[in-house]
Amino acid sequence: MEDARAREACTRVRGVTRKRGWIVAGLGALVLLGLLTFALKPRSAPPPPPAHARPAAPRPILQSVGPKLTSNQTSQPLSLYGEDLVPGLRLVLGAPLAREVPLTVVDARHAYARLPPDLALPAGTFQADVQLSLAASTGPQPTGTARLTVVNDKAFPDLMAMALSPDGRTLFVASPPTDTVFALDVASGRVEAMAVGDGPSALATWTDAGGHPWLGVAHQWDAGLWLYALDAPERQARVVPAPAGAWGLAVDGAKGVAFVAEHIRDAVHALALEDGREKWVRAVDPNPRAMAVRGGLLAVGSLQTGEVVLLDTLQGRELAPLVPGPGVPIIGGPTEAFSAQVMGGKAARALVVSDRLNRVFMSSLGPNVGPNAQRMEVSANSGVAVLDLDRQQVVRHRGFGAGVTEGLALDDRAGLLYAADVGLGQVRVLDARALVKSDAAAREAVLQTLPIPAPEGTPFIRPAEDLGTKGRAGLELHSGPRSLALSPDGRTLYALNRFTGTVAVVDVREARAGKARVVRQWPVVDVRPNEQRRRGQVLYFTDVGRTGMSCDACHIEGHTGGVFFEKTRPMRIYRSTTALGSRDTPPYFTPASTRSIAETVETVGGRNRYHNPDPLPSEVEALALYTSLLPTPPNPYRGADGAPLETVTMPDGGTGHPLKGLALFEGKARCAACHPAPLFTLDQDPSTRGQYQDVGTPIALELRLEQQQLVAGAAPPSLVGTWDVWPLLTSATMGYAVQGDRLVVGSRFPLRTLLERSGPQHGAARELTPEERDDLLAYLLTL
Secondary structure, eight states: OHHHHHHHHHHHHHHHHHHHHHHHHHHHHHHHHHHHHHHHSOOOOOOOOOGGGSOOOOOOEEEEEEOSEEESSSOEEEEEEEESOOTTOEEEEOTTTOEEEEOEEEETTEEEEEEOTTOOOOTTOSEEEEEEEEEOSSSSOOBOOEEEEEEOGGGOOOOOEEEEOTTSSEEEEEEGGGTEEEEEETTTOOEEEEOOOSSEEEEEEEEOTTSOEEEEEEESSSOEEEEEETTSSSOOEEEEEOOSSEEEEEEETTTTEEEEEETTTTEEEEEETTTOOEEEEEEOSSSEEEEEEETTEEEEEETTTOOEEEEETTTOOBOOOBOOOTTOOEESSTTGGGGGGEEEOOOOOEEEEETTTTEEEEEESOOEEOOOTTOOOOOOOOEEEEEETTTTEEEEEEEOSSSOEEEEEEETTTTEEEEEETTTTEEEEEEHHHHHHOHHHHHTOEEEEEEOOOOTTOOOSSOGGGSSSTTOOOGGGGTOEEEEEEOTTSSEEEEEETTTTEEEEEEOTTGGGTOOEEEEEEEOSOOOSSHHHHHHHHHHHOOTTSSSOOHHHHSGGGSOOOEEEEOSSSOEEEEOOOOTTGGGSOOBTTTTOBOSHHHHHHHHHHHHTTTTTOOOHHHHHHHHHHHHTOOOOOOTTBOTTSSBOSSEEOTTSOEEOHHHHHHHHHTTTOOTTTSOTTTTSGGGSGGGTTOOBOOSOOOSOOSSGGGSOOOOOBOOOOOTTGGGOOSBSTTOTBTEEEETTEEEEOOSOHHHHHHHHOOTTSTTGGGSOHHHHHHHHHHHHTO
16 A cells, blocks of 8 residues: 555656646746847837936037128128037027028038128128127037127228220219119219129120120129120110129120139130120139230230230130330339339239220339349339230330329320329329330320319318328329220210219310310219228328328238338348238238237338328228228138038149048148138237248248348238138249249149148148148138
8 A cells, every 4th residue: 555655646746747847848948038039139228317317418619700800792601610519500690780590510610601691780880790609499509609890891882993885975883892883874973873793893895796885794703794785775684604703804895705804713714795605714813803805815914913914815825924024114203223123013903905006005003123232122113004915025114103003094096095093193194105106205105194183071081281292192182093984086084083982074185285174073972971991991092102102002902912022121022911801810021010900000101101291190090990891802612501612623623622621731731730710820819929930931032032131930821811812921932933033923823832842841731642632722722
């Protein structure tokens, strides 16, 4: 029995044990299956931590803006710099603008915006300081501010160009800042404002092959040539494609071709008037403006080199340039004895063709006198030069010794040339035949000097009794005649007065006898608002001391003006730097001698006049205001959102990527150490100003070095607007070259020359590959 119970018990135990084994085995299989399932199944994100435990996203910070000075006359790109910038931010413009604009963020430290073209300010204000900040729709709210000064150019009419209709009944006058062309009926004085594009800068009138009269308007900012049929019942423009950046316009009406000179790529474009089709484009010397067509030749004058380039009108082929060289006859004025030391030309301000005399007349400040043993340093000698296009030669220069000659008009039948002097407020009547005949005859060519009086009530720059005495310019300097037009019958001359907003009507029937006279003045636009700024403009452009010098003589329209041999000590060949945007980057001159705009205009203004007389405090204040409101122009290498273009085509045809260049600029190329944002110069900050450095760049043009006083070192210049600066370096050695006893154009794209010739002390450009140099150049063009 015991055995039977034992076997039964054993059977129960074995059954239970076997059953438990199955259970254990099953559980193990389930665990293994669960592990495999977990391994194969995607992991779900852990639950978010409580809001109070999350790390806070960094707050975007706005630190600075560049440029710091801009204008409301057109749409302007801005560069913003900060920390932790993110897409989706907006730029907030504070009072009095009270606007928001989109912001394009390219990385955590760089963003870009474009100001709209309709930023209006009260008519009585000349500038507004605007606080900039950032805004975000979500996430942390940005912090930080920057200050931007907006110049109220929309309320500052400036009459810059004039053309007369072929029938002689209507004058057309352009004011680029206010986007206006005025049509003035010369018989009644009635003025009508015409609709035009953005920044009308150059005008031309002509008669086409069918005998129909036309007006053409080229623009500084608008890429379009506006064409008006003047015999149509209404003035409605037909717009054809044309380059922006236009400063000059000439038309061959019989052949239906317009020639547009633009300074963005420093080129002339031949366009079919029918549809704007580009027949050819040709690179020319920097900043072309004055043009004249004679037969199959187009003469194009440069505001930088003083050369006149000749182009074949059919294909744009370039012929040898016309430029004064050593030995060119100078008739009259203080530079007459220095013909042998002429090193080149000065800005070609106007050109006019004489078919009867087979010559072209050019207004300028005369041949550019270089280093000389007598240390004659002021070579401005305003006057008119005679050019022979067939022999490609500057025949002679008739200097007046004072003033700044601008616009020209020619009565070819009567052999009379009229020259407007914006610096003295006068129009000179010259015998064109005598100018061409010989040096001796040219000396007697001035038949009359006619003052153009300012209208009654014009505010003066100083007491009336201080002017017109002791050899000083007279009260007529307040008028500012800039452009001239002659009636078809040659009996009436029209003078556009820039400073007073009027057109003077001059009876020139007895001009050869020296009896031209002003018979009336038609008002075109009211220029009395912003009186202080207008007085500053008069001071900037006029030659009070009759020395031949003015601010504009060296800094044309506030910009660059080639090179000169002067500066008292040290005397050497310098480039004329741009004054645009310069208010934020003192000190000035090399070595530094003035520490503010006001100190500069007081010092230079007095010296320009030879202290006859010294500027009054009121003059210093007005001139400092005007100069401080000269902004850099909007950069054409930026996109519609204000950011650099993805790819930039450079003036020499190369291409590069600006944002890659940005990384090189701040990294491998080591540029930012001396050219930090936002103005890209150490002089932008009081703590780093006045650091004169020798980085191994050439210190002088090698022209009569024994007569130059050489000083190594210069302040790192601002790179804002460098796309439109020629030549580069204080020494002007990047752009100019020396050939024999004169200067020649060595490079029309000096930025590339600078990178390729930089030594080891000047950043690390030598370490860059050719592709990297192109990218860096592309970025520099966008500054």
